[in-house]
Amino acid sequence: MFAYLVKRVFQAIAVMFVISLIGFAIQDNLGDPLRELVGQSVSEEVRQELRDELGLNDSFVTQYLRFAGNALQGDLGTSYFFKEPALDVILKKLPATMELVFGATIIIVGLSIPVGVYTAIYPNTILSRLVMGISIIGISVPVFLTAILMIFVFSVEYGWFPSYGRGDVVHVFGPWETNFATVDGWMHILLPSIALASIMLPLFVRLIRAEMMEVLQSEYVKYAKAKGIRPWRIYFVHALKNTLLPVITVGGVQIGTMVAYTILTETVFQWPGMGFMFLEAVNRVDTPLIVAYLIVVGFIFVVTNTIVDLIYGLVNPTVNLARMGA
Amino acid sequence: MSLLSVRDLSVKFAMRDNTVTALNQISFDLAKGERLGIVGESGAGKSITGFALMNLLSRPGFVDSGKILFQGDDIAQMSDAQMRRIRGNQMAMIFQDPMVTLNPVLTIGQQMVETLMAHRKLSKSEAEQIAIVKLREVYIPSPAERLNQYPHELSGGMRQRIIIAIALLLDPQLIIADEPTTALDVTIQADIMELLLELCETNKVGLILITHDLGVVSQMTERTLVMYAGRIIEAGRTREIINDPQHPYTQGLINALPQQTAPGQRLKQIPGNMPSLTAIPNGCPFSPRCEYVQDHCRTEAPKTVQYTHVEVACHEVHRLHSDKAEEMNR
Numbered sequence: 016m017f018a019y020l021v022k023r024v025f026q027a028i029a030v031m032f033v034i035s036l037i038g039f040a041i042q043d044n045l046g047d048p049l050r051e052l053v054g055q056s057v058s059e060e061v062r063q064e065l066r067d068e069l070g071l072n073d074s075f076v077t078q079y080l081r082f083a084g085n086a087l088q089g090d091l092g093t094s095y096f097f098k099e100p101a102l103d104v105i106l107k108k109l110p111a112t113m114e115l116v117f118g119a120t121i122i123i124v125g126l127s128i129p130v131g132v133y134t135a136i137y138p139n140t141i142l143s144r145l146v147m148g149i150s151i152i153g154i155s156v157p158v159f160l161t162a163i164l165m166i167f168v169f170s171v172e173y174g175w176f177p178s179y180g181r182g183d184v185v186h187v188f189g190p191w192e193t194n195f196a197t198v199d200g201w202m203h204i205l206l207p208s209i210a211l212a213s214i215m216l217p218l219f220v221r222l223i224r225a226e227m228m229e230v231l232q233s234e235y236v237k238y239a240k241a242k243g244i245r246p247w248r249i250y251f252v253h254a255l256k257n258t259l260l261p262v263i264t265v266g267g268v269q270i271g272t273m274v275a276y277t278i279l280t281e282t283v284f285q286w287p288g289m290g291f292m293f294l295e296a297v298n299r300v301d302t303p304l305i306v307a308y309l310i311v312v313g314f315i316f317v318v319t320n321t322i323v324d325l326i327y328g329l330v331n332p333t334v335n336l337a338r339m340g341a
Numbered sequence: 342m343s344l345l346s347v348r349d350l351s352v353k354f355a356m357r358d359n360t361v362t363a364l365n366q367i368s369f370d371l372a373k374g375e376r377l378g379i380v381g382e383s384g385a386g387k388s389i390t391g392f393a394l395m396n397l398l399s400r401p402g403f404v405d406s407g408k409i410l411f412q413g414d415d416i417a418q419m420s421d422a423q424m425r426r427i428r429g430n431q432m433a434m435i436f437q438d439p440m441v442t443l444n445p446v447l448t449i450g451q452q453m454v455e456t457l458m459a460h461r462k463l464s465k466s467e468a469e470q471i472a473i474v475k476l477r478e479v480y481i482p483s484p485a486e487r488l489n490q491y492p493h494e495l496s497g498g499m500r501q502r503i504i505i506a507i508a509l510l511l512d513p514q515l516i517i518a519d520e521p522t523t524a525l526d527v528t529i530q531a532d533i534m535e536l537l538l539e540l541c542e543t544n545k546v547g548l549i550l551i552t553h554d555l556g557v558v559s560q561m562t563e564r565t566l567v568m569y570a571g572r573i574i575e576a577g578r579t580r581e582i583i584n585d586p587q588h589p590y591t592q593g594l595i596n597a598l599p600q601q602t603a604p605g606q607r608l609k610q611i612p613g614n615m616p617s618l619t620a621i622p623n624g625c626p627f628s629p630r631c632e633y634v635q636d637h638c639r640t641e642a643p644k645t646v647q648y649t650h651v652e653v654a655c656h657e658v659h660r661l662h663s664d665k666a667e668e669m670n671r
Contacts, residue, residue, distance in 0.1 A: 235442060252447070260446075
């Protein structure tokens with residue numbers, strides 16, 4: 016188990032190395048930091064001097080090593096716009112995004128399992144067919160369109176929900192302010208969470224349905240029936256546990272993907288998270304912030320995947336983590 | 342009253358635009374504690390018979406007509422809830438491949454305890470005690486430790502022993518074993534069969550053994566049904582069927598056994614293949630492969646008749662017998 020963990024951490028480090036290389040390459044090639052720093056009135060000689068001073072004329076490797084060294088110490092550069100360390104800017108926005116992802120995850124997990132199981136057990140009912148039809152629409156319609164439609168219907172037409180912002184948040188600690196402590200906070204997070212879940216939810220319903228249907232055909236399910244086990248136990252113990260094994264793996268990747276989807280959702284709902292921040296950073300050509308965002312999101316991706324792999328090993332008795340470490 | 346009485350059972354499969362007949366009006370009885378073998382080639386309908394008895398036919402298969410009387414009640418008419426109470430309780434089944442029969446994510450203990458608790462009001466620890474006793478009966482070493490193990494930690498032979506133990510958990514009246522050793526190592530096959538025989542005898546459990554191995558049938562069972570293309574073509578006491586088969590197909594099966602051929606000689610196989618269920622020939626289904634075939638065999642389905650000591654479905658059985666007698670006299 017420990018050996019596997021160490022192995023997995025080394026893999027994670029390798030992935031982070033590649034991400035940092037890409038991030039740095041972007042910083043190195045995107046825009047001229049001098050233009051952002053000094054404007055147009057400075058002469059070419061002064062510019063060259065400044066370049067030397069900032070180390071911009073050093074070789075790519077030297078510059079990358081300096082960048083990586085700083086990054087390891089938590090210094091991902093300074094945002095041109097905020098005039099603050101980029102990492103600090105992101106960390107301030109991170110809780111809002113994470114709460115949004117959390118809300119969407121709750122919706123996805125809470126709905127996809129019962130709906131997926133139902134449509135697998137009763138594939139031919141009208142309800143199942145309806146669900147499968149709607150799920151195709153859900154996958155096909157882009158998040159920003161879903162979000163705008165929801166604002167139009169529920170905020171503009173009916174006025175049930177607010178259309179932007181986080182509303183009343185309660186401070187927890189550090190930069191973390193939560194939406195889940197006030198009714199107003201709940202009202203504000205509901206629409207964005209649904210919008211964010213709108214693509215992943217149908218995907219998971221379909222995935223769980225397909226896996227479950229396959230498992231229901233297996234010998235061990237037939238055998239459980241032959242033993243006289245009650246149907247609900249066959250469905251939710253024998254079949255569901257086997258169904259969820261592949262779903263966990265896919266789910267881990269999708270959590271990372273969902274962080275990326277927050278860019279669209281947060282922009283439409285003016286949600287003050289890091290996705291919205293990223294889009295603004297792109298508009299302002301705030302290169303250090305863009306790169307820092309990439310690295311932070313990459314980091315989240317790698318960490319969730321590592322955790323999911325470990326969970327998979329714990330849930331699936333046929334995976335021997337001790338042996339996989341060797 | 343017999344334990345099990347099957348009358349004119351027909352099983353069909355609903356295809357896109359027609360139905361095919363997988364079992365054609367089969368009838369047989371099983372007395373309490375009796376052991377019955379069902380033999381035939383692949384596709385003869387042996388396994389379908391087993392699953393029909395458990396009311397476990399998977400779609401598109403269904404019981405079209407006939408009765409399956411188990412202790413006097415018709416299984417084919419039972420509701421799912423009634424049937425659930427019988428399955429695993431009064432009637433247990435042993436599946437073919439122990440490697441895929443047990444659920445990979447549940448421990449042996451969980452899979453045994455749930456079976457007991459599905460039928461009896463027991464606490465978990467009481468159920469575990471019964472499970473340990475039954476594991477000991479099938480000669481599993483250190484049974485208490487096995488309860489916490491997962492199926493993949495055990496060998497195929499060990500798993501099949503556990504499946505036999507699960508079959509015996511609730512002291513059933515009848516065990517249906519569908520080729521219980523086909524997927525196992527040859528060296529373990531004999532052990533498992535011996536164990537099954539011993540347990541059925543000591544517990545007075547009825548056994549329906551589905552197999553294509555005539556040797557196994559002769560050791561294990563008292564009576565035998567020979568199936569071909571969804572029909573029972575010969576039925577009787579095992580010893581008599583093995584020693585003096587009447588139907589040309591049964592004769593062919595026995596002649597094809599390796600023991601019947603001198604070393605170095607080609608095995609005597611029956612020419613041709615079993616017809617597919619969608620293209621069963623008219624008349625006697627065996628007629629295209631039969632060396633004694635007559636014209637009426639191809640048009641008229643043979644009736645099952647009592648001949649000497651067996652029941653057999655063959656038009657030519659009388660002639661066949663006199664031919665054989667002549668041969669012997671010569």
